Amino acid sequence: MKVVVIGGSGHIGSFLVPRLVRAGHEVTNISRGTHKAYVDAPEWQQVHQVVADRQQEDREGTFGERVAGLGADVVVDLVCFALESATSLVERLRGQVGHLVHCGSIWRYGPSRKLPISEGSDAAGATFGEYGVQKDAIARMLKDETASGGLVTTSLHPGHIVGPGWHPIGPLGNLDPAVWYALSAGQPLQVPGSGAEMMHHVHADDLAQAFELAVEHREAAAGEDFNIVAPTALSVRGYADIAAGWFGQTAKLETVTWEDFRESTTPEFGESTWGHLYRSQCFSIEKAKSRLGYAPRYEPEEAVLESVRWLIDRGELRVAGPLEPAAA
Numbered sequence: 001m002k003v004v005v006i007g008g009s010g011h012i013g014s015f016l017v018p019r020l021v022r023a024g025h026e027v028t029n030i031s032r033g034t035h036k037a038y039v040d041a042p043e044w045q046q047v048h049q050v051v052a053d054r055q056q057e058d059r060e061g062t063f064g065e066r067v068a069g070l071g072a073d074v075v076v077d078l079v080c081f082a083l084e085s086a087t088s089l090v091e092r093l094r095g096q097v098g099h100l101v102h103c104g105s106i107w108r109y110g111p112s113r114k115l116p117i118s119e120g121s122d123a124a125g126a127t128f129g130e131y132g133v134q135k136d137a138i139a140r141m142l143k144d145e146t147a148s149g150g151l152v153t154t155s156l157h158p159g160h161i162v163g164p165g166w167h168p169i170g171p172l173g174n175l176d177p178a179v180w181y182a183l184s185a186g187q188p189l190q191v192p193g194s195g196a197e198m199m200h201h202v203h204a205d206d207l208a209q210a211f212e213l214a215v216e217h218r219e220a221a222a223g224e225d226f227n228i229v230a231p232t233a234l235s236v237r238g239y240a241d242i243a244a245g246w247f248g249q250t251a252k253l254e255t256v257t258w259e260d261f262r263e264s265t266t267p268e269f270g271e272s273t274w275g276h277l278y279r280s281q282c283f284s285i286e287k288a289k290s291r292l293g294y295a296p297r298y299e300p301e302e303a304v305l306e307s308v309r310w311l312i313d314r315g316e317l318r319v320a321g322p323l324e325p326a327a328a
Contacts, residue, residue, distance in 0.1 A: 003215060004028045004072040006054070007079030008047075009037050011161050012103065015208035016076070018043035023212065028070055030054075038165030038204075058085050064092025074099045074215050081131065086138040094151045099222070100142070101214050104157040106200065106227060106281060108136035115198070116233075116284040119225050129275065139225050146223035154214050154221040156207070159229035159283065160276075162303045163204035164310035167317070171240040171251075173199060173276025174269040177317055180308065183240060184247040185320035191253045192261040192273065195237035197280040200229045203303035206296040213292040226288040230300040233282035242301045246308070246327035247319065 008017045008029035014037040020027045021043035033051035037044060050070070057063035067075060067089065075097050080086045086102065093100055109117055109124035110132070117123040127136045135157075142153040162168040170179045172191065182189045210228040214221040234242070240251040262270040288294035298306075305327060311317035322328070 001073040001215070002026045002028070002071060003074045003076060004030065004067060004070050005076045005078065006030045006067065007077070009035060010078060011038065011163065011166065011204050012078050012158075012207055012211065014038040014165070015163070015205040016078075016211050017047055019208050019212045020215070021046050023216070025215075028072070030067070038163070054079065054085075058088065061088070064089050068092050068096045072097055074101065074218075076101045076103075076211060076215065078103045080138065082134050083137040083141060087141060090142070090145055090151050090153070094145075098152060099215070099218050100151055100153045101211060101221070102138065102142055102153065102155045103211075104139050104155045104225070105132065105135045106157050106159050106229065106283060107132035107279070108139055108157055109279070109281060111278055112198070112280050112282065115282045117227070117281060118284040119227055119287050124281070143223060143225060152218065152222045154223070155225040156210055156214060156228050157225060158207045159200040159202040159227075161204050161207060162201050162300075162307050164306055166307070167311065168304045168307045169199060169201065169276065171234075171236055171243055172269075172273050173197075173236070174265075174272035176265060176269045180243070181318055181320060183244040183249060183251060186244070186249040186252065188252045188254050189240060190256045190261055190264055191236060191240070192256055192258045193236070193277050195235065195253060195255065197236050197277040198233045198282045199236070199239065199276055200233040200281055200283050201300040201303055202229045202296070203298035203306070206230065206298055206303075209296070210288060210292065210294050213294060217292055220291045224287075224291065226292065226294075227283040227285055228288055228294065229283045229285060230296055230298060230303065231285070232299060234300050236277065239301070239304075243304070243308075246305060246323050247321050248324045
């Protein structure tokens with residue numbers, strides 16, 4: 001098939017695009033052209049590259065026309081964050097493209113009420129935050145579009161994406177590199193909340209697997225939404241203890257109030273921690289497994305370790321000591 005990937009040079013596309021080429025598809029990648037894929041692969045030599053600024057072309061009303069003009073059988077949209085943008089693309093591709101596969105987010109769900117959270121269940125509270133609200137609205141629009149006989153669509157909702165090339169969401173639900181140094185040095189780590197809050201990661205290649213499956217199993221994926229995460233989730237204290245063990249340490253966690261925690265970090269890190277821990281999410285992947293054949297290879301700690309090792313090896317993450325042989 002002819003597959004157009006929008007935003008194929010990012011976290012997901014770095015793994016997805018080579019997968020699609022290996023599967024025999026003709027692939028076009030639309031990106032801003034500002035950076036290369038996170039993981040190099042020979043398959044990129046067979047990919048047609050189109051440079052475009054989606055935000056600018058959305059404002060001009062030309063982006064949908066650009067995508068439609070490529071004559072794709074399938075469009076995979078990895079970088080859509082607003083309902084208006086998603087709706088505009090759907091309206092232009094309706095009747096022109098066989099299948100639109102959209103990347104959503106588990107943050108379409110609010111705080112957990114029951115675990116694990118399944119698609120369409122009442123296991124999560126109300127969605128909040130502009131990012132999550134928009135992702136939920138897009139997913140609902142896509143489902144309605146297909147149910148009404150329009151464009152065939154599918155939305156995949158990944159957990160916290162992790163892999164070589166970028167920093168993972170850490171044990172405190174943020175990107176603060178000081179967390180990793182403290183754990184590697186056996187230093188105390190201040191933790192707001194109970195420590196039992198959950199985070200659900202997914203390796204970028206497992207997520208890419210799910211997108212490839214959705215592309216190749218259109219009938220099973222049509223009109224559906226899928227949670228795409230690792231087989232298990234990590235609690236704050238479990239994550240911290242596992243990560244400290246990579247350096248031969250034991251996590252030393254100090255429970256503090258949210259007020260004290262926010263005073264000890266930056267507003268950005270404080271807000272990120274609250275967003276992850278307040279949601280405290282863990283998801284079911286039974287629907288993706290049964291309908292698509294999704295079979296993730298990475299447990300969450302394995303995915304995070306791969307990312308941490310990559311960062312340490314390249315001097316992009318400061319830690320107090322080397323990884324233990326069992327981890328390295």
